[in-house]
Amino acid sequence: MLSAIFEQFVQESPISVMARGLMERVFAPEIMDKLFETHAKVQYQQDLLFSSQVDLMSLVVCGIQKSVHAAYKARAANLIVSSTALYKKLSGVELGVSQALVRQTASQLQLLIQKMAGEQPNPLPGYQHRIVDGTCLGATDHRLDAIRLFAAKALPGKAIVVSDPLSKLVIDIFPCVDAHAQERSLFDDVLLSVKANEVWNGDRNFCTAKFLFRIANQQAFFVVRQHGSLGYQQLSQLKAVGHTDTGNLFEQEIEINYDGNLLKSRRILLKLFKPTRDKEWEIAILTNLPSHDADAAKIAELYRNRWSLETLFQTVTENFHGEIQTLAYPKAALFSFSMALTTYNILATLKAALGSVHGVGKIDASLSDFYLVDEITGTYRGMMIAIPAVHWQAFETFSLEQMVLVLQDLAARVELKCFLKAIRGVKKKREPLIVDSKHRHVSTARLLDTHQNTQNKS
Numbered sequence: 327m328l329s330a331i332f333e334q335f336v337q338e339s340p341i342s343v344m345a346r347g348l349m350e351r352v353f354a355p356e357i358m359d360k361l362f363e364t365h366a367k368v369q370y371q372q373d374l375l376f377s378s379q380v381d382l383m384s385l386v387v388c389g390i391q392k393s394v395h396a397a398y399k400a401r402a403a404n405l406i407v408s409s410t411a412l413y414k415k416l417s418g419v420e421l422g423v424s425q426a427l428v429r430q431t432a433s434q435l436q437l438l439i440q441k442m443a444g445e446q447p448n449p450l451p452g453y454q455h456r457i458v459d460g461t462c463l464g465a466t467d468h469r470l471d472a473i474r475l476f477a478a479k480a481l482p483g484k485a486i487v488v489s490d491p492l493s494k495l496v497i498d499i500f501p502c503v504d505a506h507a508q509e510r511s512l513f514d515d516v517l518l519s520v521k522a523n524e525v526w527n528g529d530r531n532f533c534t535a536k537f538l539f540r541i542a543n544q545q546a547f548f549v550v551r552q553h554g555s556l557g558y559q560q561l562s563q564l565k566a567v568g569h570t571d572t573g574n575l576f577e578q579e580i581e582i583n584y585d586g587n588l589l590k591s592r593r594i595l596l597k598l599f600k601p602t603r604d605k606e607w608e609i610a611i612l613t614n615l616p617s618h619d620a621d622a623a624k625i626a627e628l629y630r631n632r633w634s635l636e637t638l639f640q641t642v643t644e645n646f647h648g649e650i651q652t653l654a655y656p657k658a659a660l661f662s663f664s665m666a667l668t669t670y671n672i673l674a675t676l677k678a679a680l681g682s683v684h685g686v687g688k689i690d691a692s693l694s695d696f697y698l699v700d701e702i703t704g705t706y707r708g709m710m711i712a713i714p715a716v717h718w719q720a721f722e723t724f725s726l727e728q729m730v731l732v733l734q735d736l737a738a739r740v741e742l743k744c745f746l747k748a749i750r751g752v753k754k755k756r757e758p759l760i761v762d763s764k765h766r767h768v769s770t771a772r773l774l775d776t777h778q779n780t781q782n783k784s
Contacts, residue, residue, distance in 0.1 A: 444678025481505030
């Protein structure tokens with residue numbers, strides 16, 4: 327289905343072809359410009375199209391170009407605006423546009439994953455799962471006059487992110503330019519996206535009576551860790567209901583009051599065998615899921631899956647450049663972060679394609695995101711020189727079925743052993759360092775000789 331010009335790279339680096347093909351499809355200029363026209367309220371497109379901004383930022387967040395300015399120089403021949411105009415445009419990207427970018431691209435990729443049968447097994451068949459968490463963007467350089475004289479770190483914003491654990495995609499983002507704003511100030515927007523039969527999984531920050539009530543009123547469900555400030559009335563005593571590999575389980579019925587309205591809920595208490603990193607011995611989880619569909623052990627398992635979003639944030643931070651220190655304007659920083667999440671979704675779709683061919687569990691457990699991203703960034707520039715941009719446009723025209731066939735054909739050619747995680751051995755306890763104030767440096771050769779002689783004698 328791909329032309330002969332792709333053959334060398336299909337043989338040598340099918341991963342890179344998959345990634346670039348998905349980027350071409352998801353970031354197609356017509357789609358990106360239409361997205362901007364639909365969701366932008368103040369900004370307008372003139373000499374610099376939104377699709378061009380997406381193209382530039384995709385190079386930066388993937389690590390193909392080291393900075394926004396480097397990406398601009400790489401594309402300078404195709405742009406008629408100055409770098410100053412580019413930065414000004416980025417600083418004004420509206421939050422609604424950044425949100426729509428994540429939502430729309432995730433919707434496209436989710437269809438692909440479902441068509442490839444690349445989703446994770448559903449722990450509760452019949453329910454849709456959502457994991458929600460907040461994150462604060464890293465500090466930027468003090469490049470703006472307003473923050474230049476302050477020694478404190480300058481934070482450009484924060485966001486609440488929603489992921490689908492079955493497709494492993496980020497499906498929504500709720501950005502906020504005020505890094506000091508309470509996450510709970512964004513809850514009303516998050517709750518508008520709740521749909522019937524969804525299970526919302528969150529940490530204790532999301533445990534407010536309003537949040538739980540609004541989810542229940544939408545005929546949806548929650549699995550949320552109890553916050554200490556949430557008041558409730560006990561309807562039954564705690565009773566032992568079994569155990570997990572991490573602790574003993576107890577359950578009781580409770581009632582939550584919100585503005586005179588009552589909501590019955592189950593309270594699952596996990597008494598841990600070992601404390602958490604915060605030195606806590608108990609975890610209390612609230613849920614309105616019926617017990618015949620999810621017993622206490624299943625609820626504990628679902629809550630533990632919440633960490634997949636924490637892992638996702640770590641993957642984005644370590645493998646993509648979504649928090650660019652030079653982008654100090656909040657809207658630019660949040661747009662960059664949204665681009666990083668979208669690029670992560672492309673990686674997740676690539677892994678789903680591999681999973682549909684080699685086994686979902688095998689790919690999820692053994693493949694390293696670092697090595698996959700390293701392969702893509704290392705090959706990208708040469709591949710784009712060897713294969714002109716016009717040939718990649720074929721990916722935009724493929725039907726959903728054709729795209730699935732192409733991805734799975736490329737996935738079958740991938741040599742998985744090149745991308746396996748490095749298995750780390752058991753950490754050894756370090757001996758205390760020898761400090762000698764009279765000798766500030768040592769001879770490695772002499773120490774090696776001494777060590778070897780000691781080993782031989784023993």
